Amino acid sequence: MSKDPHAKDTVALVARPRECAIGRFRLQVTAGPDQGAMRVSDGAELSVGTAAGNHLVLTDRAVSRHHCVITVTDRGFLVRDLGSRNGTRLAGFRVEGAYLGPGAALGVGESTLRFDLLPDEIVEPLADEERYGRILGQSLSMRRLFAALPRIAASESTVLLEGETGTGKGLLAEVIHQKSPRAEGPFVVIDCSAIPPTLIEAELFGYMRGAFTSALQSRAGAFESAAGGTVFLDELGELPIDMQPKLLRALEERIVRRIGSLDPVKLDVRVIAATNRDLRQEVNRGTFRSDLYYRLNIVRIRLPPLRERREDIPPLVAHFYEQFARGAESLPPAELVAAFTKQDWPGNVRELRAAVERAILMEDEALWFEATLGAPPGSPAPPAGLDYEDDLALGSFRAAKERAVARWERGYIEALVRQSGGNLSRAARSAHMDRNHLRELLRRHGISAAEE
Numbered sequence: 001m002s003k004d005p006h007a008k009d010t011v012a013l014v015a016r017p018r019e020c021a022i023g024r025f026r027l028q029v030t031a032g033p034d035q036g037a038m039r040v041s042d043g044a045e046l047s048v049g050t051a052a053g054n055h056l057v058l059t060d061r062a063v064s065r066h067h068c069v070i071t072v073t074d075r076g077f078l079v080r081d082l083g084s085r086n087g088t089r090l091a092g093f094r095v096e097g098a099y100l101g102p103g104a105a106l107g108v109g110e111s112t113l114r115f116d117l118l119p120d121e122i123v124e125p126l127a128d129e130e131r132y133g134r135i136l137g138q139s140l141s142m143r144r145l146f147a148a149l150p151r152i153a154a155s156e157s158t159v160l161l162e163g164e165t166g167t168g169k170g171l172l173a174e175v176i177h178q179k180s181p182r183a184e185g186p187f188v189v190i191d192c193s194a195i196p197p198t199l200i201e202a203e204l205f206g207y208m209r210g211a212f213t214s215a216l217q218s219r220a221g222a223f224e225s226a227a228g229g230t231v232f233l234d235e236l237g238e239l240p241i242d243m244q245p246k247l248l249r250a251l252e253e254r255i256v257r258r259i260g261s262l263d264p265v266k267l268d269v270r271v272i273a274a275t276n277r278d279l280r281q282e283v284n285r286g287t288f289r290s291d292l293y294y295r296l297n298i299v300r301i302r303l304p305p306l307r308e309r310r311e312d313i314p315p316l317v318a319h320f321y322e323q324f325a326r327g328a329e330s331l332p333p334a335e336l337v338a339a340f341t342k343q344d345w346p347g348n349v350r351e352l353r354a355a356v357e358r359a360i361l362m363e364d365e366a367l368w369f370e371a372t373l374g375a376p377p378g379s380p381a382p383p384a385g386l387d388y389e390d391d392l393a394l395g396s397f398r399a400a401k402e403r404a405v406a407r408w409e410r411g412y413i414e415a416l417v418r419q420s421g422g423n424l425s426r427a428a429r430s431a432h433m434d435r436n437h438l439r440e441l442l443r444r445h446g447i448s449a450a451e452e
């Protein structure tokens with residue numbers, strides 16, 4: 001994806017004191033069954049597809065339900081294909097993502113859409129502060145978000161957080177909870193990717209004694225345990241398809257029933273969900289139900305990847321440096337900040353944080369440059385503790401990744417239990433985890449901890 005050569009003429013986002021101007025644009029169907037239809041943007045995103053709910057709804061049968069989306073970013077007008085069946089074309093080439101210049105012709109299905117900039121702009125407030133709670137950011141996209149967050153946190157609305165891995169979705173969910181009227185209540189996390197599909201219903205809704213063979217005692221699920229607080233459904237895109245109607249019903253009726261019970265339990269929770277996939281793509285693929293997507297998509301927040309907001313890198317490096325340096329020289333070397341600012345960080349803030357930590361651990365400067373900025377070509381040694389040859393021998397990327405995650409999970413849980421004096425409740429509280437979820441992880445890794 002490269003920036004369009006016309007981009008200097010296409011002012012996408014412009015900062016002014018306390019506000020930013022978002023370039024307004026028009027998308028017009030110039031060929032195809034919907035010729036003549038058009039839509040003018042009314043925010044930072046315009047979506048195209050055949051499903052109701054898109055900004056520009058087309059009847060072209062070769063267009064997917066959620067086909068593509070144009071987002072106004074700090075760098076320009078970005079069109080992204082949403083995993084459509086027939087693709088999105090720009091100048092005849094199929095593109096996953098590209099920045100648009102004025103007059104660009106987009107091909108979707110059998111239709112052509114013309115993209116034009118309009119002379120007026122949408123004005124949105126910017127926060128003065130370069131942080132919201134523990135979330136830092138000085139880029140326009142983060143300061144726009146910080147301006148909107150107080151209102152979002154104060155409401156009861158369901159929030160859907162989207163963003164690549166490591167962009168800060170978990171942190172944002174926690175901060176929204178802490179700033180909400182429910183802050184005194186529990187914050188219960190369910191990581192849908194970490195719970196075996198057979199256990200997820202019990203984790204969410206609880207069960208009665210005897211409901212299944214291993215149910216020796218009745219137990220509340222996450223929705224019940226979070227009464228008065230917030231349930232954070234992390235990695236929601238991983239929720240098995242057969243669980244999705246059950247979750248939808250619970251959210252609509254605002255009640256749950258424990259497995260093995262007919263008694264309804266009224267819900268008193270706010271729901272925040274996060275996913276590192278674009279759920280519209282999952283709807284296209286048939287792995288995520290569109291009715292559940294619409295139920296969750298009340299307030300949607302997209303956390304941009306770090307490569308789209310490089311201005312955030314220096315304050316993040318400074319923050320992590322101070323955190324890890326523990327009283328030593330607490331300003332990061334300028335060359336480190338400069339080198340880090342140029343990198344793309346596919347693992348986003350998490351990867352940046354780990355790189356800063358590694359940089360501090362390395363006493364020898366040459367060593368830390370190597371460790372943080374990549375080993376010179378021809379240097380085969382992996383970082384200590386990682387054995388990639390061994391991983392390759394497993395035969396599949398998925399298997400290798402699963403083993404790495406399982407090792408990390410075990411180390412983390414062991415450290416957590418140690419730090420909490422072997423007490424399960426304390427450990428769950430300090431890591432903001434659901435107790436049942438932690439108990440299951442302990443069982444899986446054969447680690448013991450006292451219940452109280």
Ligand SMILES: Nc1ncnc2c1ncn2[C@@H]1O[C@H](COP(=O)(O)OP(=O)(O)OP(=O)(O)O)[C@@H](O)[C@H]1O
Nearest residue numbers: 134135136164165166167168169170171276349350
């Ligand atoms: N804007 C930020 N300011 C300060 N710290 C941040 C920011 N964004 C992320 N972090 C830190 O980076 C790490 C990764 O963030 P987090 O776990 O919230 O990402 P995530 O998007 O939920 O990742 P995943 O999808 O893999 O679960 C955490 O240590 C978090 O505290």
